[in-house]
Amino acid sequence: MNKLWISLVFFLIPGISGIVLAGDFEELTASCESCHGPDGASPYSDVPIIGGQSTKYISDSLESFQIWGRPCVKSAYRSGDTSKPKTDMCKIAGGLSSEDIQKLSEHYSSRPWVAAPQKFDASLAATGAALHLQSCETCHQQGGSAAGVGPKLAGQWAPYLKHALKFVPTGEHAVPSTMERKLADFSAEEIDALLNYYASQQN
Numbered sequence: 001m002n003k004l005w006i007s008l009v010f011f012l013i014p015g016i017s018g019i020v021l022a023g024d025f026e027e028l029t030a031s032c033e034s035c036h037g038p039d040g041a042s043p044y045s046d047v048p049i050i051g052g053q054s055t056k057y058i059s060d061s062l063e064s065f066q067i068w069g070r071p072c073v074k075s076a077y078r079s080g081d082t083s084k085p086k087t088d089m090c091k092i093a094g095g096l097s098s099e100d101i102q103k104l105s106e107h108y109s110s111r112p113w114v115a116a117p118q119k120f121d122a123s124l125a126a127t128g129a130a131l132h133l134q135s136c137e138t139c140h141q142q143g144g145s146a147a148g149v150g151p152k153l154a155g156q157w158a159p160y161l162k163h164a165l166k167f168v169p170t171g172e173h174a175v176p177s178t179m180e181r182k183l184a185d186f187s188a189e190e191i192d193a194l195l196n197y198y199a200s201q202q203n
């Protein structure tokens, strides 16, 4: 009798299940933020900023991790319960439903984009700006500060970007073939100049 009563209450007051879902979402974002920082504004140079990135890029990335379409690099939790074992984005994304992905992408894209406070070399940044305009601007628009076909790059952590680019020539991180060809034409120094340009954009 008691059980029936309880299930009837849940059935008749859908608001209760709504409250539970909101709590679950907060728990989910708290777990993301133990690595990606408050509102996805990562303070860690090896963890990308996701707050303010486009909805489409965030959801595409999570879907890509779900099918191991990007390298699954092990990472430690940075805050909260840091005794939890290391994990990776493929495992994390594997536990998300398509509804979670939709909500997370909308949530983080609505957060402000906070450029990483990082050192850069001004003269390399100037060289990088010219290279960017020539080869990267069509997809990473407004100097990489607007998401176009590709994600925002301006203000992203340079150590993370450098790490991400490593997996392009090996085919482990699929990007448009135009980007792959353009990158292949660049020397290590030119790529370094591009990264200094993105690091220099801190407004």
Ligand code: HEC
Binding pocket: 028, 029, 031, 032, 033, 034, 035, 036, 046, 047, 048, 049, 050, 057, 058, 059, 061, 062, 071, 073, 075, 076, 077, 078, 086, 087, 088, 089, 092, 104, 151, 163, 164
């Ligand atoms: C244990 C730390 C950790 C947790 C927890 C975590 N991430 Fe990540 N995330 C990373 C790291 C590190 C990368 C960079 C992966 C790589 O090496 O390419 C990343 C990459 C990403 C990217 C790709 C960003 C880009 O610029 O390409 C997205 C999107 C993302 N995470 C979203 C999330 C969301 C949403 C959650 C919560 C459901 C989450 N992450 C939880 C560490 C974490």
Ligand code: HEC
Binding pocket: 048, 060, 061, 064, 132, 135, 136, 137, 138, 139, 140, 149, 150, 151, 153, 156, 161, 164, 165, 174, 175, 176, 178, 179, 182, 183, 194
């Ligand atoms: C034809 C369009 C296009 C061009 C040109 C292009 N990119 Fe990309 N870029 C993309 C797309 C799309 C992605 C996202 C790939 C994915 O789904 O993970 C990307 C991803 C990236 C990433 C990874 C960012 C992250 O947060 O993980 C970096 C770094 C990058 N591009 C740098 C460059 C540079 C430097 C150039 C110029 C040499 C360039 N791109 C030219 C479309 C382009």
